[in-house]
Amino acid sequence: MNTANLTRSETAARSAAITVGDYRVELDLSGAPDQTRQDFTTTTTVEFAATVEHTWLDFLGLSVESVVLNGRTVVPDYDGARIALSGLTANNVVVVRATGAYSRSGEGLHRFLDPADDQTYLYTQYEPADARRVFACFEQPDMKAPFTFVVTAPNGWEVLANRPVTAVESDGANQTVEFSPTLPISTYLTAVAAGPYHRVESAWARKELDVALGILCRASLARYLDADTLFEVTKQGLDFFAEHFDYPYPWGKYDQVFVPEYNLGAMENPGLVTFTEAYIFRGAATAAQYEGRANTILHEMAHMWFGDLVTMVWWDDLWLKESFADFMGALASAEATEWTDSWVAFANRRKAWAYLQDQLPTTHPIVADITDLEAAKLNFDGITYAKGASVLKQLVAYVGREEFFAGARRYFRAHAFGNTTLADLLTELSAVSGRDLAGWARAWLQTTGVSTLTLEGADIVQADPRPHRLAVGLYDFDATGDLVRRERHELDIVTERTPVTLAPAPLRLLNDGDLTYAKVRLDAESLHTVQRSLDRVTDPLARGLIWSALWNAARDGELEVQRYLRAVRDFAAAESNMALLTAVLANASFAIGHYLPEAMRGRWRGEWLETCWAAMHAARAGSGAQLTWARALAAAATVDSRRADDIRAVLLGTAHPPAGLSLDPDLRWAFWTALAATGAAEATELDAELERDDTASGRTAHRRALAARPDPQVKAAAWAQALDDTALTNDHLDAVIGGFRAGARRDLIAGYDHAYFANLRTVWDERSIEIARRIVVGLFPAADSLADVDAWLAANTDAPGALRRLVLEQRDHLARDLRVRAKQSHRAT
Structure with missing residues (x-):
């Protein structure tokens, strides 16, 4: 039995029998700067009531030194994942002294050594169940409790937890910091960070509430930290949620710390939100990047209520926090910040x-x-986040905006510091809206699949029918030649075919305004219009829906891929919305590499490279469009060497880049990686670039570029590193895998296909799920048939469900590639 893989049934039984009083967690991190030391001491005291004689605490560490239960020392009964407790009474106190291990995978307590200044940084990441890597606990979301953290760390370090500091003692070399108890929260929401972080402070106040704000990052990144911009978005968000939720921010302070080698975009630890350092821009950044960062800040802030204050009972209802946060992030961005077009992205x-x-x-x-x-670990996906948020947008239209927020306020008041299920939320929304939401929940929350909407004559036809409230926009050319909306019709559709009376128009856009969750197809006349005049559509949301319709039709094989690529070639340079431009350019690159048959690929790679080169030079100097096209050029040059000499000249300073284009370190590395992947860069040149940028990001990029070189020995070394080098950090593993795959050189890496499938079970059994997932997905072969993957699936019906899910998903992506390619070949003949 895999005792690390907790099940829903056993945790439900445990929470029914155990009621936690509180935790005291003491961590000795004073030895963290010593890189030869891999462990830390962790001591947990838990008070709890029990109605059973036996239970267990969860702990994933190196060893358990002692267990004291109700004042009695007992021999630790520890299997590497669970500490068994026997002889329980009605009220219990257990003290566990153990040894934990510093993480290099981003799970648990992650340790990072900054190569820029040899400083050590620590932070925790627990969701869904990695608090047990740091302290012994009842690791499940429905066993909430107050936590008091006491952390010993070197003097001079910033030491942070969910709550403010209450006491600090120092012995000269180290400090012991005690924090005030949290309000009741789940184990996965606790957090600690420690290190010589650079800190900037501010404050936010509303009525009787004063909240201290902090923004932190590594000292070597301090010069890039735009704290004023970050604080502006933070305060705008706190104002928005205070007004709409009408429940005072409950967590005392609000620190936001940007951390290295992070597995996620961000995590909503109450009072101590962690973010990826990718949101600290070392060079120029586009409007899309700033908008995306603002959205993430507001997404995590919404979690302070949806998820932290009120938490799901178990991971079935993960959507109760993630769907809401995704929806609220976009809504708050659009209504409280400068990013009023956030619904376009x-x-x-x-x-x-x-x-x-x-x-x-x-x-x-x-x-x-x-x-x-x-299963929970893999459920942080597009369904739980984006589909759920899309459905919530439909729900707001269905029950009414005021009723929706009134229901949310009732929900917070009724379940503050507790745990809920779907029924609890629907009860509150039904109470204020007067609508029975059971049918809506069945149609949208308890089914799968995406509807496809098409205009056929006078009917709207939908595959996979659901109830939709949507609009149809009729667009026509105005006197200046722009395509503008002339009429808009809102209607409800339920069945497979719904009659609709629409006047003729050059462009008839289904789901105008993006009210519902569905793929839409353009009718023949509308498709003809947009392929001549897409750049004349003035509304960015309408353009976004058109680009989405074209892309979905191309990847479904219903629109010739070359027609999609021609639309990108003809109109992308005129796209003013940076989120749309970024997505469209990425889709074009993907389509060439995945959806075109080999016979067509070479021509389009060359044409796309020249499109990117010309657009980069034509874009306004210093604009986000110029930078976006430069990044697309780097991606295109990774598989086509025809601009290698020009790119090299710019990097070496013998030719000037386009006026206004900032060759920041990240862009330089993107160009060097492109040269490396096509055999146009030597290892010595990559080493010289590392000397120029000997930072954490630079070292990661250097690994990727080295592994990208088209040399059989290089690929063999990269393969061995990815499979066997357990010392690789999460980011370094990604770099090695990315370099191995760079250049799309199947002639160099196809020979590893058999080894990939032969190693899957071992990888899953021996590596953490985060690292295993990166290997399983990152190294999946881009083969020309499904034979190998089908053989593995047939021979491994007993493989863990999460592993089979990843392989099945990669199989489906490959099957789509092959299916769409075959259609293009058939059309070509």
Whole structure:
């Protein structure tokens, strides 16, 4: 039995029998700067009531030194994942002294050594169940309790936890910091960070509430930290949620810390939100990047209520926090910040993620059936986030905006510091809206799949019917030649075919305004119009829906891929919305590499490279468009060497880049990686670039570029590193895998296909799920047939469900590639 993989049934039984009083967690991190030391001491005191004689605490560490239960020292009964407790009474106190291990995978207590200044940084990441890597606990979301953290760390370090500091003692070399007790929270929401972080402070106040604000990052990144911009968005968000939720921010302070080698975009630890350092821009950044960062800040802030204050009972209802946060992030961005077009990015990027996930054979309802932790780990996906948020947008239209927020306020008041299920939320929304939401929940939350809407004559036809409230926009050319909306018709559709009376128009756009969750197809006349005049559509949301319709039709094989690529070639340079431009350029690159037959690929790679080169030079100097095209050029040059000499000249300073283009370190590395992947850069040149940028990001990029070189020995070394080098950090593993795959050189890496499948079970058994997932997905072969993957699936019916899910998803992506390519070949003949 895999005792690390907790099941829903056993945790439900445990929470029914155990009521936690509180925790005191003492961590000795004073030895963290010593890189030869891999361990730390952790001592947990838990008070709890019990109605059973036996239970267990969860702990994933190196060893358990002692267990004292109700004042009696007992021999630790520890199997590497669970500490068994026997002889329980009605009220109990257990003290566990153990040894934990510093993480290099981003799970648990992650340790990072900054190569820029040799400083050590620590932070925790627990969701869904990695608090047990740091302290012994009842690791499940429905066993909330107050936590008091006491952390010993070197003097001079910033030491942070969810709550403010109450006491500090120092012995000269080290400090022991005690924090005030948290309000009741789940184990996965506790957090600690420690290190010589650079800190900037501010404050936010409303009525009787004063909240101290902090923003932190590594000292070597301090010069890039735009704290004023970050604080502005933070305060705008706190104002928005205070007004709409009418429940005072409950967590005392609000620190936001940007951390290295992070597995996620961010995590909503109450009072101590962690973010990826990718949101600290070392060079120029586009409006899309700033908008995306603002959205993430507001997404995590919404969690302070949806998820932290009120938490799901088990991971089946993960959507109760993630769908809401995704929706609220976009809503708050649009209504409280400068990013008023945030719904455009949502419609084109977030929903694209949902549409992709919802068409996989492993799709699941928004309210999922999550039987264990391995399944939970993989459920942080496009269904739970983006589809759920899309459905909530439909729900707001269905019950009414005021009623929706009134229901949310009732929900917070009724369940503050508790745990809930779907029924609890629907009860409050039904009470204020007067609507019975059971049918809506069945149609949207408990089913799978994405509807496809098409105009056929005078009917709207939908595959996979659901109830939709949507609009149809009729667009016509005005006197200046722009395509503008002339009429808009809102209607409800339920059945497979719905009659609709629409006047003729050059462009008839289904789901105008993006009210519902569905793929839409353009009718023949509308398709003809946009392929001549897409750049004349003035509304960015309408353009986003058109780009989305074209992309979905191309990846479904219903629109010739070359027609999609011609639309990108003809109109992308005129796209003013940076979120749309970024997505469209990425889609074009993907389409060439995945959906075109080999015979067509070479011509389009060259044409796309020249399109990017010309657009980069034509874009306004210093603009986000110029930078976006430069990044697309780097990606295109990774598989086509025809601009290698020009790129090299710019990097070496013998030719000037386009006026206004900042060759920041990240862009330089993207160009060097492109040269390396096509055999146009030597290792010595990559080493010289590392000397120029000997930072954490530089070292990671250097690994990727070295592994990208088209040399059989280089690929063999990269393969061995990815499979066998357990010292690689999460980011370094990604770099090695990315370099191995760079250049799309199947002639160099196809020979590893058999080894990939032969190693899958071992990788899953011996590596953490985060690292294993990166290997399983990152190294999946881009083969020309499904034979090998089908053989593995047939021979491994007993493989863990989470592993089979990943393989099945990768199989489906490959099957789509092959299917769409075959259609293009058939059309070509």
